[in-house]
Amino acid sequence: MASHTPHPYYPRMLILDHYVPNELTTIEILILLFSTFGVLILGALFFSYQKRQSSIVGVGQQLTFVWFVLSGFIHLFLEGYFSVRNRTLAGEQTLLAQTWKEYSLSDSRYLSSDSFVVIMETITAFAWGPLAFYTAYAQYADSPARYIAQLILSLGQLYGDILYYLTTIYEGMPHCDPHPYYTYFYFGFFNMFWIIIPLVLIHNSVKNLYRGMTIAQAAKTTSKSVKTKKTN
Amino acid sequence: MASHTPHPYYPRMLILDHYVPNELTTIEILILLFSTFGVLILGALFFSYQKRQSSIVGVGQQLTFVWFVLSGFIHLFLEGYFSVRNRTLAGEQTLLAQTWKEYSLSDSRYLSSDSFVVIMETITAFAWGPLAFYTAYAQYADSPARYIAQLILSLGQLYGDILYYLTTIYEGMPHCDPHPYYTYFYFGFFNMFWIIIPLVLIHNSVKNLYRGMTIAQAAKTTSKSVKTKKTN
Numbered sequence: 467m468a469s470h471t472p473h474p475y476y477p478r479m480l481i482l483d484h485y486v487p488n489e490l491t492t493i494e495i496l497i498l499l500f501s502t503f504g505v506l507i508l509g510a511l512f513f514s515y516q517k518r519q520s521s522i523v524g525v526g527q528q529l530t531f532v533w534f535v536l537s538g539f540i541h542l543f544l545e546g547y548f549s550v551r552n553r554t555l556a557g558e559q560t561l562l563a564q565t566w567k568e569y570s571l572s573d574s575r576y577l578s579s580d581s582f583v584v585i586m587e588t589i590t591a592f593a594w595g596p597l598a599f600y601t602a603y604a605q606y607a608d609s610p611a612r613y614i615a616q617l618i619l620s621l622g623q624l625y626g627d628i629l630y631y632l633t634t635i636y637e638g639m640p641h642c643d644p645h646p647y648y649t650y651f652y653f654g655f656f657n658m659f660w661i662i663i664p665l666v667l668i669h670n671s672v673k674n675l676y677r678g679m680t681i682a683q684a685a686k687t688t689s690k691s692v693k694t695k696k697t698n
Numbered sequence: 699m700a701s702h703t704p705h706p707y708y709p710r711m712l713i714l715d716h717y718v719p720n721e722l723t724t725i726e727i728l729i730l731l732f733s734t735f736g737v738l739i740l741g742a743l744f745f746s747y748q749k750r751q752s753s754i755v756g757v758g759q760q761l762t763f764v765w766f767v768l769s770g771f772i773h774l775f776l777e778g779y780f781s782v783r784n785r786t787l788a789g790e791q792t793l794l795a796q797t798w799k800e801y802s803l804s805d806s807r808y809l810s811s812d813s814f815v816v817i818m819e820t821i822t823a824f825a826w827g828p829l830a831f832y833t834a835y836a837q838y839a840d841s842p843a844r845y846i847a848q849l850i851l852s853l854g855q856l857y858g859d860i861l862y863y864l865t866t867i868y869e870g871m872p873h874c875d876p877h878p879y880y881t882y883f884y885f886g887f888f889n890m891f892w893i894i895i896p897l898v899l900i901h902n903s904v905k906n907l908y909r910g911m912t913i914a915q916a917a918k919t920t921s922k923s924v925k926t927k928k929t930n
Contacts, residue, residue, distance in 0.1 A: 582814045585864040589857070610911035614904055617846070621853055625821070629861070632817040672846055675907060678914035679842035685913050 473556075475574040477640045482577055484557040488564045495568050498561060503536060510535035513606070521608035530670075533663055534602035534616075537623070541595030549588040552579045572652035573634065574641040582633055586626050594622045613678075617671035620664035627660040705788075707806040709872045714809055716789040720796045727800050730793060735768065742767035745838070753840035762848075762902075765895055766834035769855070773827030781820040784811045804884035805866065806873040814865055818858050826854045845910070849903035852896035859892040 473485040488495070514522045514531040522531050547562040548555065555563050556570075556577045570576040575583040601615040634641050642653050705717040720727070746754045746763040754763050779794040780787065787795050788802075788809045802808040807815040833847040866873050874885050 581865045581868045582861070585861055585868055589860065608915075610908050610915055611904075613911070614849070614907050617849065618853060621850060622857060625854060625857055628821065629814070629817055633813045636813045636817055672843075675846050675911070676842050679845070679907070679910045681917050682910035682913040683840075683842055685917050 474643070475570060475577060475641075476643050477574070480574055480578060482556050482574075484554065485577070486557045486559070488567050489559050490561075490564050492568060495561075495565055499565055506536050506539055507532050510602075517606055521606060527605070530616075530667065531602055531605055533667075534598050534605065534619075537619075538595055538598035538602065541590050541598055542592075545587045546591035546595060548576060549584065549591045552576065552584055552587075569652055569656075571643045572648040575634065580641075582629070586630060590623070590626055594619055594626075597622070613671040613674040616667055617675065620667040620671065623660045624664035624668065627657055627664075631657060631661075706875070707802060707809060707873075708875050709806070712806055712810060714788050714806075716786065717809070718789045718791065720799050721791050722793075722796050724800060727793075727797055731797055738768050738771055739764050742834075749838055753838060759837070762899065763834055763837055765899075766830050766837065766848075766851070769851075770827055770830035770834065773822050773830055774824075777819045778823035778827060780808060781816065781823045784808065784816055784819075801884055801888075803875045804880040807866065812873075814861070818862060822855070822858055826851055826858075829854070845903040845906045848899055849907065852899040852903065855892045856896035856900065859889055859896075863889065863893075 470481050471483045471485050473480070473482045475482065475485075490498075510532040511528065513535075514528040518528070522528055544562060544565065547560075548566055551558065551563065555566050558564075566576055573583075597615060597619045601612075601619050603609075604612040604615045639649070639653075642649055702713050703715045703717050705712070705714045707714065707717075722730075742764040743760065745767075746760040750760070754760055776794060776797065779792075780798055783790065783795065787798050790796075798808055805815075829847065829851045833844075833851050835841075836844040836847045871881070871885075874881055
């Protein structure tokens, strides 16, 4: 161990010779990250407010719109950065690299380029990222694709996150600093959003699609019976 | 290496001390497996044929029904067996265990209880398995949930299979016997069904749901304008 670069990550025997400690403090990273989220949330709220009389009605739908926009940015930029730079991340000092080095205290798979994490994050960044923006747009425009996009996005996020949690929990969480701050706040709390909100939105999508398909089936039957009557 | 049980799997340094060679030959396993598939396919065809005038019209829809039923059996029984028994599989001689030992020549992660494979297969077995049967039922009954279930099932299968392929390809396929029979037939060909067919069925679901939601939106607008006229 003595010949390797010391680092604060778990498992302790992990070799990360390209690791360089963050220049920013934890507080500075969290403030920068949450300020960015704050600006994105306010921007999305402003947009959604313009459609409050038509396609984005009520607080629930406005928050859903904010969620799609925020998800899109997190997937495409934060997770996209990880996808592209994961092999050299531990030695970098950009804001996004420092954010990942801080988060990795709760999951070192982000610094060791674990194959599942890299592939799942790449799909999340470049499939679910753009889809999140499209879903926001489809909601804004009240497109018939609105709940279809919401269902695909939410199911993709949910399945990815369940796999993410369970693959390391199954191994006894060797990649996480056992301090409760990292276990419960970073690993547990941050990722829980992509379990709970997708579950709610899948339920909401299925309900709306089921209602729509019931109306469409009835409309078809009516038009058929009208046609039959005319033939008679 | 000398003190460990010899086995035919890759990577060659993998330790599988509980491994016992199969009693059945490859040909016997393949005949038993494909005979079972044959019986299931014929049974599903027989069922679908009864609905050929109503909900399961044409060869395409009949094959889709067969796919849901066959998927359901493979997920629930073959993959369910793996999910429950993966830790002791390498030493077992049941037909399902021997099938997995044969398949594992193309992917030893099934015998080493790789965390991603175990979690993904467990979700496939116990979430997508029952959902596949429900999707077959929803198609049979022409339920409004038909294309919703088809979309969720197919997306789950597709995402799981893409992760399955890419997580080992990313590592240079160290878990696969490099013989083309294992690389292309077992690993490549067998799993390719769960890429191609879900892609087709996702496209088919989205098309049908989009059409349905367009009709439902128009019906809503019509009923609104009728109401408005009456009020006037």
